[in-house]
Amino acid sequence: MSAVLADPNAARDHARSMAGTVVEAMPVLPPAASDLPEGVSSDDLVWEETIAAGGYATRRLARGSRLRLIDTKGDACAALLLFNAEMPTERLNVADTVKVQWNAYLGAGKLLLSDMGRVVMSILEDDAGTHDAFCGTSNAATNAAKYGDGSNSGPHPNGRDRFLLGVAKHGLQRRDVHPCINLFKGAKIAADGAIVPDVGPFAPGRSLTLRAEMDVIVVIANVPHVLDPRDTYTVTPLRATAWRGAVTAQDDAIRNATPEGQRAFLNVEDYFRR
Numbered sequence: 001m002s003a004v005l006a007d008p009n010a011a012r013d014h015a016r017s018m019a020g021t022v023v024e025a026m027p028v029l030p031p032a033a034s035d036l037p038e039g040v041s042s043d044d045l046v047w048e049e050t051i052a053a054g055g056y057a058t059r060r061l062a063r064g065s066r067l068r069l070i071d072t073k074g075d076a077c078a079a080l081l082l083f084n085a086e087m088p089t090e091r092l093n094v095a096d097t098v099k100v101q102w103n104a105y106l107g108a109g110k111l112l113l114s115d116m117g118r119v120v121m122s123i124l125e126d127d128a129g130t131h132d133a134f135c136g137t138s139n140a141a142t143n144a145a146k147y148g149d150g151s152n153s154g155p156h157p158n159g160r161d162r163f164l165l166g167v168a169k170h171g172l173q174r175r176d177v178h179p180c181i182n183l184f185k186g187a188k189i190a191a192d193g194a195i196v197p198d199v200g201p202f203a204p205g206r207s208l209t210l211r212a213e214m215d216v217i218v219v220i221a222n223v224p225h226v227l228d229p230r231d232t233y234t235v236t237p238l239r240a241t242a243w244r245g246a247v248t249a250q251d252d253a254i255r256n257a258t259p260e261g262q263r264a265f266l267n268v269e270d271y272f273r274r
Contacts, residue, residue, distance in 0.1 A: 025052030025237050033241055040066075040243050047242035051076075051222045053235040056162040058169055058219045060085050063272075064247040065212040067121070069220075071128065071184045073236035074204040077225045078183040079137040079159045081167070082112060082120045083217040088172055090114045094179045098133050100260050105188070106131040106181065109254050111261055112210075118267045119213040122254050128206040130186030130198050136179050137163070138226045147233050156233045162221035170217050183208055184238075185225040197227040201234075213248060213268050 031048035046065065050072070051057045061067060069078055084090035093115035098104045100113055108126040111119045137159025143150025152161040163177045184206065186198035222238045224230075248255055248265065255265045 025050045025055060027057075031241075036241075036243065040245075044244040045241070046244060047240060049240050051220060051238045051240060053237055054157045054162075054223055054233070056166045056219070056221045057240060058166040058217065059240075059242065060170070061212045061216050061218060061242055062244065063212055063215050064245045065216075065242050066124070066245045067210045067212065067218065067240065067242045068207055069183060069210075070205060070207045070239040070241075071202065071236075072204060072239050074206070075201045075234055075236040076222055076238035077185040077199070077228075077235055078238055079163070079180045079221040079223060080183055081163055081178065081180050081219040082114075083167075083170070083172070083176075083219075084114065084118075084120070085215040085217045088170065088176065088217060090116050090118070091176070091178055092120055092181070094133050094181055097181070100264070101258070102260075104133050106133060106183075109257055111254070111264060112181070113264055114214075116267070117264060118271060119261070119264045120216055121210045121212055122248075123208065124211050124254070125207070125209040128184050128202070128208055130184060130200070130202065131208075132182040132185055132187035132197075132225070134187045134189070134195055135182065135197075135226050137182065137221060138223060142226055143233075146231070157223060159221040159223045159226070162223060163219055166219035166221070180221075182225055185228070187225075187227065195227065197225060197229070199225050199228045199230075211245065211248065213265070214271070 028048040031045045047059050082092040097113045110123045112121045114120050139160040140150035143156045143158040147156040150158045167176050188196050224235045
């Protein structure tokens with residue numbers, strides 16, 4: 001390979017010979033999927049990507065879009081950041097997501113709220129049941145202490161640095177990397193106040209579907225949970241599929257499930273009334 005790279009013409013020919021190569025983790029362009037939900041047209045598909053173990057991905061999704069995440073092999077951990085795509089100073093607020101809903105355990109019917117009292121995304125379906133609104137993600141220091149290396153370019157990339165790469169694609173920077181939620185890896189609070197992780201591994205194929213209630217920037221880092229007790233850097237690929245969908249209706253069951261949720265949706269509708 002070094003001989004090929006030393007010759008620009010040979011390097012070009014080698015690069016071109018890779019056209020059409022398919023690997024386990026990569027975006028599918030144009031997006032295509034054979035397992036869309038009933039009633040969803042392939043013409044509405046906007047994102048199909050498998051995120052590598054230790055990788056990251058980001059996408060801007062329009063209001064009403066659905067985002068389905070699948071833990072393909074049972075050991076993915078989707079650390080998630082969300083931003084209002086029109087005004088990224090508004091973003092997912094984990095503390096408000098928990099306290100406004102009087103519940104720290106996310107699942108179907110729950111809302112992901114912004115720091116301005118609006119619903120950023122809602123959870124339509126969830127057959128995983130293990131998510132975490134307490135711990136955030138790893139950083140270079142935590143990974144270095146646990147795995148011997150936590151650098152972005154090393155063998156054990158950390159969540160915060162992966163987030164930095166993701167937000168940079170939208171003109172954002174370090175100060176914009178805010179507390180995240182973790183999907184597919186759980187954490188609960190014990191009676192004595194201790195955080196108890198529930199990190200599997202689990203059965204492959206568990207999934208979760210989110211609905212965008214605003215135009216959103218989604219940033220995902222697929223890295224081991226920060227409290228994963230295993231000594232080895234253990235994480236498996238994560239599949240993301242998104243398609244266009246209808247904006248939430250006035251009679252939507254999730255919108256009207258609680259007074260707090262209704263108010264958060266009213267705040268969204270007021271924002272788009274401008």
